[in-house]
Amino acid sequence: MGARLRPAARWGAALAATGGAAVAAWVWVRWRSRAALAPDCTVAAAAAADQGTGHGKQILVLGLDGAGKTSVLHSLVTNHVKRSVAPTEGFNAICVNTEESQMEFLEIGGSESLRSYWKMYLPKVLLLIYVVDSADHARLPLAKQLLHQLIQNNSTLPVVVLANKQDLEGAYSITDIHDALALSDIGDNRKMFLIGTHVAEDGSEISSNMKDAKELIAQLVLEAQ
Numbered sequence: 001m002g003a004r005l006r007p008a009a010r011w012g013a014a015l016a017a018t019g020g021a022a023v024a025a026w027v028w029v030r031w032r033s034r035a036a037l038a039p040d041c042t043v044a045a046a047a048a049a050d051q052g053t054g055h056g057k058q059i060l061v062l063g064l065d066g067a068g069k070t071s072v073l074h075s076l077v078t079n080h081v082k083r084s085v086a087p088t089e090g091f092n093a094i095c096v097n098t099e100e101s102q103m104e105f106l107e108i109g110g111s112e113s114l115r116s117y118w119k120m121y122l123p124k125v126l127l128l129i130y131v132v133d134s135a136d137h138a139r140l141p142l143a144k145q146l147l148h149q150l151i152q153n154n155s156t157l158p159v160v161v162l163a164n165k166q167d168l169e170g171a172y173s174i175t176d177i178h179d180a181l182a183l184s185d186i187g188d189n190r191k192m193f194l195i196g197t198h199v200a201e202d203g204s205e206i207s208s209n210m211k212d213a214k215e216l217i218a219q220l221v222l223e224a225q
């Protein structure tokens with residue numbers, strides 16, 4: 001484990017996992033509180049997903065089935081936690097209007113049959129959000145392998161790893177997730193962040209870590225445009 005790690009709180013503090021200018025460049029930017037779902041954009045993003053023709057502003061949300069992609073995405077967009085009740089059968093496209101821009105989140109389901117589509121969308125996106133289930137110890141090696149394969153030919157794509165389900169008893173700490181995913185090997189030229197998240201059950205406001213993730217994503221998208 002590199003010396004760059006800070007001690008992580010139980011819920012997982014925001015963690016810059018790579019060194020260099022990329023980390024230093026992270027500036028705090030606040031999303032407009034009225035960031036809202038844009039239904040017409042949802043349709044456009046879904047169509048773009050179908051045709052493989054994004055506007056170049058898409059944020060790809062990937063990770064194994066059950067990691068919590070849909071739940072996290074919904075929470076990021078609405079500012080209220082809500083756990084998903086069904087697996088994503090294909091794509092899940094959501095647009096968010098912020099003060100500075102419109103962002104298109106595109107989740108592709110994580111089941112085995114859908115994973116072959118992941119790499120098709122990678123060249124068109126600004127940012128990859130990779131969600132892992134921090135308590136799914138058995139499948140972390142697979143999550144690592146898929147992440148490394150995905151980005152091996154793209155040395156500059158920014159990556160935000162969300163170590164989700166930090167609420168579960170057996171959840172790995174942020175430090176352990178960093179090691180299990182071998183994030184130190186992902187490349188020095190990219191911006192790479194690891195943040196611990198959880199989606200509560202009760203419909204309450206999102207946690208401070210989720211807010212951090214949201215602001216970071218907005219900033220990375222701005223920088224990438």
Ligand SMILES: Nc1nc2c(ncn2[C@@H]2O[C@H](COP(=O)(O)OP(=O)(O)OP(=O)(O)O)[C@@H](O)[C@H]2O)c(=O)[nH]1
Pocket residue numbers: 063064065066067068069070071072083084085086087088089108109110111131164165166167168197198199200
């Ligand atoms: N305890 C706990 N459960 C969560 C959390 N996030 C999601 N879940 C639950 O985990 C399960 C899977 O969540 P989803 O959001 O559907 O996962 P996904 O990654 O979108 O899965 P696919 O669409 O199948 O690829 C659901 O039962 C959620 O309620 C979390 O932070 N903590």
Ligand SMILES: [Mg+2]
Pocket residue numbers: 069070071084086087088092107109110
């Ligand atoms: Mg899903």
